[in-house]
Each structure stands twice: as structure tokens, then as C-alpha cells.
Amino acid sequence: MKNAVLALATALRAGLDPHATPARGNIPLDRGSFLIMPGEFGDYAGVKILTVAPDNPAVNLPRIQGNYLLFESKTLRPVALIDGIALTLLRTPAVSALAVDLLAATDASTLLVFGTGPQTLYHVRAVAAVRELTRVTIVGRSAERTEELVATLRAEGFTASAGSADDVADAQIVVCCTSASEPLFDGALVRDDAVVVAMGSHDPASRETDDTLAARSRVYVEDIDTALREGGDVVVGIEHGCIDPADLVTLSQLACNGADPRTGPALFKSVGMGWQDLIIASALHAHRDAAHQ
Template sequence: MDATPPVPRLPRTIDEAGLRHALPMAAAVEALRAALRDGPDPEADPPRTIVPVEHGQLLLMPAHRSRYAGVKVATVAPDNPAAGLPRIQGQYLLFDAATLTPVALLDGIALTTVRTSAVSALAADLLAVAGAGRLVVFGTGPQARGHLEALRAVRPLTHVTVVGRTSARVERFVAAARRVTGLTVEAGDPSAVATADLVACCTTARTPLFDGALLPPHATVTAVGSHERGSREVDGATVLGSTVVVESRAAAAREAGDLIPELESGRLAPEALVTLADLAAGAASADPDRPRLFKSVGMAWEDLAVAGAAYEAV
């Protein structure tokens, strides 16, 4: 008699609380560092699939590495906030690489928040001056909160300036950040970048947030707000005056709205872009006499690295 086939186990569910408990921010940064060291070149990642739908976009981001495969399915609905719903929603399905058996279903938005903040912190750890203590954060949403947490994990922050469009949201962010971190946190304006060690751009801005000519030579800027050609958080002065670091040259040329005008005009040569992988491996370095800009578009290998580490830690 044939043996009864085994009943497949349901994937483990990991919600936001479970993810954050299993993978503190410092551990997420190290998971990404290990992925850069041990995994395939990020240039080999499949491109993000963007499908326009009536009320927004469907996004698909698949990836495969030695132990796991995975795919994130996310939606972007610009009108949702007016209805009290998140602008971005989604789930991440993690598979065992050897059998392609689903092993975990993760909150895709919590995963995105953690991995985006963690990859910025990894870049800052590789780029920022050792004593970086003054941070300017543009934005008051989940990514702004995540970046404050992540950058505290890699640098000795002492002072945080928050810049946002809505004073009430800025005030709430400042109060919460003071309570959680114990740091000096205050509201400010874009000119605060003139005295910043670190600048985190965490917005959906379509036009630059500050004048790049104000940046001190030692400053490190992370810009993570979008993966769209028409969006910009930093200006040409920032791009052309900085060492520019990206996750992947190909992904940046497709999706990095902050860089595309300079790339397509020829003012910025593609080969001038430093990759995060080369930086982590010591194969490239930043010019210590000018600012450093890390432009992230978010990549599938990052989601997979964080999802796999969280699954193993639960």
C-alpha cells in the first residue's frame, strides 16, 4: 500500500510585533551585511515588477539566495490615507530554497520598514564619521521613526532635528522621540542640514527637500523615499557634490529619481556610482572631503535577507 503523503504544514505567521521581537534593528543591519558578504551580487536581482491598477499599483519583488526564496506582494494606493487606510500594504511569503515549501508569511510593511531603515544604517555605518551625533530627519511617518531607531544602532546620536510639512505631526513625532530615546529632539527647518552629521530623507516628496550647497563636507545623507523616476528628495547640488552610493547601478538607473536627471544628462557617469557591496567589501571608498549620499530604491535581496533572519530567530 502506498504511504500517505505528508500533510504540508502551514507557513509560520510573523506579524509586526513578532518581527521586531525576533530581529532587533542591530540584528537586521548584520543580516544585510552578511547578505552582501555571502550572497550573489545585487546587480543580479530581478527587477521590481510594477503593475498599474485602477487605484494605484501592484508591486512584486521576488528573490532567491542559498537557503531561501521569497516574494513580496505590495500595493500602493495614494488615496488610502484620506480614508484612514495605509498608503502601502502587503505580505511577504518565504520559501525553503531546497524544496520551495512555504515556511513563513510575514507582515510585508513591517518588513519593508525594518529592511529600509536597516540598509540605510548599514550604509551610514560604512560612510558616516565615527562620532556622528547630529541627525536631521525629513518626515514623520514609519520610515522616519525606523531611521531614528536604526541610525542610533550604528552611531552615537545626541541631537535630532525633525522637519515635516505638518506642524502637528512634527510635534507628535518630537514628543514621542524624546520619550523613547531620551535624546535632544526638536522641530526645525531644512537649513538644519548645515550642521548635520547625518541626514535621513524619509518622505514622498516630488521636489528636493533642502539646498545641497548647505551640507558640510563630512555629512552623510540617506534618501529612501521612493523608487519612482519622477520623485526627488535631494537636489543636483547634493548629487553632484557627493560620493554617491547605490544598492545596484542597474536599479538606480531604472528607479532612482534623485539620480536619473544627472545620469541621463551625462553630468553623473554610471561608473562614478559606488555600490554598497563594493563599499562593504572594501573594494571602494568615499571621498572624505565631500558629503556622502546613499540613494536607496529598496531591493528584493534585502527583503529576503531580513525575512530569512527573522524566521530563523523566531
Template sequence: MKVLLDAKPTVHQAIEALRTALAGGLDPDADPARSVVPVPAGQLLLMPASWGGFTGVKVASVAPGNAERGLPRIQGHYLLLDEPTLSPLAVLDGVAITSVRTAAVSAVAAAALAEPEASRLVVFGTGPQAHSHVAALRAVRPVRDLVVVGRDPARTQAFVAQYAELSARAGTPADVADADLVACCTTARAPLFDGAALPEHATVVAVGSHEPEAREVDDTTVARSTVVVEAIAAGLREAGDVVQAVRSGALAEEDLVPLADLVCGRAVPGPGPRLFKSVGMSWEDLVVAAATYRAAVGT
């Protein structure tokens, strides 16, 4: 077994691997449900999957208090195994895989949903996922202008300073009115902006939560949008943005569009804004871990 903690997936590798897997017949609804175990400091997550000759499992911890300690909120490793024999092949950096795969899934969705010339990006959040989403969305759309909305002015300005080539600036939720793309990458539990302000052509990706009682977008955004999810069952189980909108009557379950249907051309977005709600699934980690392993060992 190889220890490949220094092997980091690139966003382009991850986007291509995820798109190829979906186009090749991977069924996200076949994923086992995520196991979430509460512990005093936060949560332990267990995420297994099998596909394409590999089996794997991510073991991750989520410790909300770590930010005050200067430590990562999410930590963990990925164990990759040979599918036929279940022999361990490698241990990889679970945080690196999570960071890249989450944004890469958003990019796969945005490539099918966003206007071809989408250039104005508004990002909510200033953490690792916000950075990953800037990189991933730039990989699929010609982003030239970046607005960053954060809670901490100093962190927001530090984030903005890293993207001078994009005419980046700090902004407010009202900036969604001029956005082509909106990326919600926060730990918010309540909507971040007024969905009535979204332009008709805008595409929103929301990735910050996997709990039924937490959401980043409001009912107005959901009701106006074509709503795409990684998998119907996972969305109805874990995506607060979806669960609460269904509960309020703003969204009908049968109107949800699976990401695989979009990628394979079995569904097309309707008029109005487009929303991709991601909760993060085990198959995504496996596909990206396998691609990282192949690149590292030259297979």
C-alpha cells in the first residue's frame, strides 16, 4: 500500500474524472448514505463508495471550534482499495480531495448550466472552498470580475488581494444583482441573499451545508430556478436548501433534476436562474481519489 499524502488532485483532473464517470453510467443514487456520528468536538463522517475498479472510504472529522485554534475545520484521510480484492492500494489526503472535488462537481454543473460567456462571479465565503470554487469556475467559464462577500473585513480583503488579475473587490449580498455566477461556500444556516435580485440568466452553486436545517439560498431563489442536485435521495435527505423549500411548497420533489441527467443530455435547464445544490457525496471522493492515484503511480 502506498501513502500518497503529497499527491494533490488538480481541478482539471477532477472535473474531467467526474464528468467522465457520470457520462459513463455512474449512478449517484446508488451511493450509500453518509454516516454522521456526533462527538463532543463536532462530527465524524464515514463515506464509502465503489466504482470503476476501485472501492474507497473517506474518514473525516468536522470540528467547528478549530477555527479559533488556527486549525482546519475539516480533517481526514482517504483509503483507496482495489475493488475485486478489497486490497488497500493507497492512503491519500482526504482534505485535499474534498477541497478539489467539491468545487469540481460545481464546475461540472456550471459547465452545463451557466451562460457560455459568464464572466462576473460573486463568491460568498473566504475559506478553502471559496478559493477552490474560484479556480474551478474559472476552468469552465471566462471569469473576469470577482466580488467577494465575507463576514470578516480583514479576511475578505486578504482574499481579494490574491485575485488582482480578476479586478477583484469586496462586496455585499446586493452584488448578486449583477452576477453571472454565484458561489455560496459558507457555514451559514440562513439565506445569504435575496433571490428576487438574481438576474434571469444567473447560475448559483451552493455547497456549504449538508444538514436539513441549514441553507444558503432562500425560497425565492429555489422557486425561480431550475434546481439541480447530485442525487434526488441525497438532496431530499441532506440539502436544507431543498428540504425547506419542499416543506414550504416553493419546490416540488418531481421538479428536481439529477446532475447525471444534465451531464448526459437527458435534461436541460428551463428559463430563469439555475441552482446547483451540492451536499458532497462518497462517489465524488472515490472518483477523484482514483484519478489522483492513477496520476501518482502512472497508470
């Protein structure tokens, strides 16, 4: 995970422009949809193709499935086929962890995560790769799934417990990994020095954070146009007059220039972009080649 975070930061500092990444394609199908996410940078090009099948859980199959195909950019020769879900479970938390690493205080050690799915577990591991965590709190809708996740984290050596939405008041890092369409907590409770990551949706009408947090925060995004198209936490915040689009700061600006001083929380809204998959896939391929030499 630490290498994945480094790969993303290195690419941004080497001139990768997220704004130049083609937009995510969402193609309707009879039983769901294709999500198509292409990208190109340096020596590689690639595309992630996922299928979203809402009825699959009823027949004990994953809702989202797919693969990533990596090509050499010079010849467009295919060089690797990577499991799309495994790749997403690495790249999405790595993006969040990069933002946390760039925005959180160096001694930030308390993490609260909303959600109980696979992204929650991987986000805890990702944040732990960039900060020394002393406490992890999990907030979930299902008490049973929350306790199962807490037990898994404890087995991995984390000091973990179940909590409630009000526990954001004590968290230096807050991560939202849910499918919620309405705010999960009261933004007034969030510490002024906290970093909040909202990554649970890419729907302009859905958000995990509220107007209060938006109005208090310096807001960071992967790419401004993408956020205005897909990031509900940003889109709704702008519609309600809580966010000025001119004040949005991109992850690239943050990685290259560092964080400016702020008096309130930092809110990072991510929706996932094709360049992120490409950079992590390229790094995985390079690692595999090195391991076989």
C-alpha cells in the first residue's frame, strides 16, 4: 500500500494531468451496465472494464466484476491482465491515503471509518501505511458486520472498536466508505484539524457529508470537472451555496505544491478516475517484472 501511494504521488509530480484523463464511460446493459475507465501516461496505456449487475447478490455473485488490461503505450501491445476488483481495492484506498498523507497532521493517529465493506478494511490498512494509528473506530449500519470487521482489525494488530457517528468529534481522520445518499454525520462536530475523505459514491445527487462540513472546510478533489460531474458532496455543496467552485483544490496541486494553511477541516472528495488504475497497474506490472528478473 505504501508503494501504491508513492506511485500515485510520483506520477502527479512527474506531470500526469488528471484533467486529461478520458471521462468514465457508463454503458447501460439489459441486466446492469459497463463501467469503462481508460488512461494513458508515460510507457503505458490501459483500460478497466467493470460490470455492475444489481441482481447478482441475490444469486450469490458479486455486484461488481471485471478486469484491467494494460498495454505498452508505444506499440499498444497488451502486457498484463489484472483482476479489476483487486486493483480497485488497492488503488482507491491508495488515493485516499495520498490525500491523508498530504493533508493530515504528521501526528494524526485516530481514525474513524463509516462502512463495513471491503473498502473499509483496505482504507484502514491504507491510512495505517501513512500514519501511525493508535485508535480505529468503525461505524456501520449492521452491528454484526461492524463487530466482524472490528475483530478482523484487532487480529491484524489494530486497536479497533465499534462507534457511532458522534465519534467524529474525536477523530483526526474520517473516511466515508458507504453507499449512503444522505450525510452520515453532523459536520459541526468535526475537529478543525481533521481530514475527511468521502469516497463512497460517484453520483452527483448523493453525498456522505453535509452542508455544515462543506462550509467549514477547504475542499480538495481529484479533478475539478470530474468532481462537478460526479461528486455529490461537491455538487450539492455548490448548489446550496456552501462551496465556491473557484476555491476547489486538485490533488495534483496538493501533491506538487503542498497544503496551504487552513483554519478548518480538510474535505477530500474522490470518485475514482482511470489514471489511478493505470498508475497502480503499471506499478504492479513493473514490480512483477522486477521480481521475475
